[in-house]
Amino acid sequence: MVSKDEIKHLGWLSRLELTNAELDRYVSQIDEIIRYFDKLDTIPLSESEWSYSTKEVSELRDDTNRVFKWGKLQSLKNRKDGFIKGPKMS
Amino acid sequence: MVEVKIGLEIHCQLTGLSSKLFCPCQCDYRGEVPNTTICPICLGLPGTLPLLNKRAVAFASMISMALGCKVQERITFYRKNYFYPDLPKNFQITQYNAFGITSIGADGKVDLGAKSIGIRRVQLEEDPGRLIYENADVNANFYTLIDYNRAGVALVEIVTEPDFDNPKDVRLFLDKVTSTIEHLGVCDIKLDGSLRCDVNVSLKGGKKVEIKNINSFGDVEKALRYEITRQKTMLIREIEIKSETRHWDDARKVTMQSRTKEEEQDYKYFPEPDIPTIILGDQFISTIKAKMPELPDERKIRFLKDYALSDHVAKVLIDNKELADFFESTVKLYPSSPNEIAHWIISDLLGLVDDSKKEERSLLSGLRIEPKHIAELVKMIDQNKVNRNIAKSVLSQIARTGEMPSCVLDKMNASLIDSESKIAEAIDSIFELEISAVRDAKHNPNAMNFLLGKVMQMTRGRADPKITLNLIKARLARME
Amino acid sequence: MPNHLYHLTANQVTCGIRNGEFSAQEYIFQILERIEKVDNKINAFILVDKQGAIEKARSIDKRLRDGGAVGELAGIAVGIKDNICIKDLKTTCASNILESYIPPYDADVIRRLKENDAIVVGKLNLDEFAMGSTTEFSRYGPTRNPWNLDYVAGGSSGGSAASVAASECAVSLGSDTGGSIRCPSSFCSVVGLKPTYGCVSRSGLISYSNSLEQIGPLGKTVLDVVMVMNAIAGIDENDQTTKPIRPIATRTSEDISTSNISSKYTAGQNKRNITIGLVKELIQGADPAVSKCIYTAVDLFEGLDCKCEETSMKSIQYALASYYTIATAEASSNLARYDNIRYGFDYDPEGYEWNTYFSNVRNNFGDEAKRRIIIGSYVLSAGYYGKYYLKAQKARERIRQEIKSLFERFDVLIGPTMPILPFKIGEKIDDPLKMYQIDIDTVIANLAGIPAISIPIGFSNSFPVGLQIMADYMGEQTLFDVASFFEKIVDVRRSPEI
């Protein structure tokens, strides 16, 4: 059973501060969904895993540097003296 | 004796690369205007994908091999998910071995002579950006300035087994690893922050305490000594040691509990879907093997064999690639006396280096001495053109001016010949002061030496002792 | 000059422009007029780039007048799902989080479309970050089904399908993570393709679930989809998961020389003795209104030397759970970057403690995005990784293996694209699990990485029904041969009255 605290904690891990109304809704919805996922558990762990596609090392990117040309339209915000301004760390 | 267990996590920036780990941006961010060596990829803009750098894989393989690791045939990248403003994607692409070994290196061993240290894994990962505080007190800032130039620079993380039981071995190990990395040419260790080390310490098989933020390798030993003492004191007072992360306070030289309460961390690792599993294959591995430069251990053996150096001398040279290279360049210019050359380098030359430079491991940067100077100097000593005392002062002169030894010596000789009358003047004044010694000197060699010493003292050693002695003898003879 | 240029297929458009029947500008003005006229009802477009479209049309006309060369897709009006980056054009993912985001680069598919002289007319509506099956989870409101405006268009590429169905553009690009191209294609009666994983570069596609999704084309005909597919597919140095693919053959060399493709298009015509696997689980799970339509079509094929055989795919029982576990896991990580520091909306970080700032900002995610982030976070968290994420990967491998063995017996596998007919807007929005369950037929192709196409197969209660055809890994050629063959036989193409 998925608990309210669990959802709250997961929300925090994802930096989502959920309202009480959201929490109540998500708890029941997510509980139902997770229980639906439980059928995965009938597959034995010993079974082989999805093999991601592979690539030869020779096909990787060559180590040469290139300057990216930023366009006229400002894509980055909160600039201060060339830095990007962020929130305070304490 | 309380059992101490220490493990290390070393981060080595691959400054030998041209571009970052996952994008074509210039890897060298030092001295650049903030946020200029960035592109949509290293900034994690929506829609961008990581483009793994081939040479970074090669460099990491070299480091793995040099540390005795098995290089894996297939490597996989993982996402380590956590939020932090210096992390453009709020996850770091790294490697992870919990579900089978997929990091580039694993199960290595580094020989420290008396013991060996296990290397748990060697992995590739990306560096985050840098946070800058306008006010040195972090709490006093209302905002943070972020420079993402460093974001995405390739790092190799080396994780050891907790095989150390004392800080001194840690120091030995770090010296060796540093030299190894230098020999591989993958990282310029002189650059600030190119090598960083986190340590973990546990006593009596207790809880592990991690120490981060140790900026220089020199401080690793200090931090460890402090932390071991701290924990021992706690044991004596029967205070429970908690598993925690502490920070090394560089100014106060103590470890501090991290200010931010460590959240119960869950990094939610999972395989990075945008980078396929990379097959390194036999050919790649054998090519890297063939291209591996000579490593410290092999070089030491060669030094012992080819130059008949003592074990200690060879070790001092090789622990710092700069010295070893200097030595070999010098021997190439003057092959007759490798031992004499080695001694001149590790005692006299090193004697001229500031301690601060030793810490930075950039020993010779401030001095103007080159191999050609030492080669000529040693040759002149061998040919009895100069004695060791004078040679030493010649060397300190070279350190400042960069002149050739013969040139320095010619000038010195000229001043010596010029000053024969000055030596006579000095002898005159000493003879007036030391009447009793003068009287004894005719019969007593000790008194004669005493006078010589006085004259040398007066001339601050610039008088040639042979000439001076002859002048004293002549003067005594004239008195009879 | 034909009356309604906007009704033409992409192939007809580019042939008409090349042959001088009408100009690119005449065409594009009609398209823009059409958008103006109907999109307030459909809500397919988030942004219309009038100026860019007119300029491009002008340059094509000028080159043709000067006897210069034009690209394969010259003059064709293309709409782009708004999770694909176009340089200097707002890209929102239909999210408040990206409402003012302007990418500084073109997605690889956009670069290829531009090089081929297609005319990008604008950005199309979707579920926020492509998470949804109805296009209801958009900050710009739902896209409406052109066949009945009270009904959903399907999703998440609802704008991409509805715009083509409503003739607001000739073709469009969508993205398909678990059916997001095929579902709206089926609901809106257009052709939509999810290519083999790795055939089309994802560079510039704003990630939802990286290991599952692909960009793909939607169009009025199979040929239109092939033309766009050939333009956008191929290896890309900006996406290390791309693989080389051979262009899909649609015509003989003499056709190319006459540049009048539509009349001589022959692919699939000689196709005989196709062995078709009819996936039992998919048919049985479908609404009778849908399955009846599929059976009718199957009867038609069987009469034409095709070998149709019912087959079973046991691993389907794990498909949805596996899909949603993997998709939400990857999504929770992909969406972490939206902290509003480097780009985003105006909200000065000064004075905020960083965790608070992040939480405040990220509250701008919509309901479904938040839900998926939390589910993804759940299945990846230390205690549950082995129970869910790892098992989902194992299920995925099982599905892949079973599919592989099925393609040893069949050229293609078919079934309904969607198990149900389009439903009313708002009908399922409060029941996420029910909403997820309508993806059951489509997620299989994403899990296995194989190509799948949805083609209109008929109507049921005046709602469109789509047939899904799946082919083996890299089997695009087979897929198109069969799809165009079926298309010719059933021929249900018509336009909705709006």
Ligand SMILES: [Zn+2]
């Ligand atoms: Zn970059």
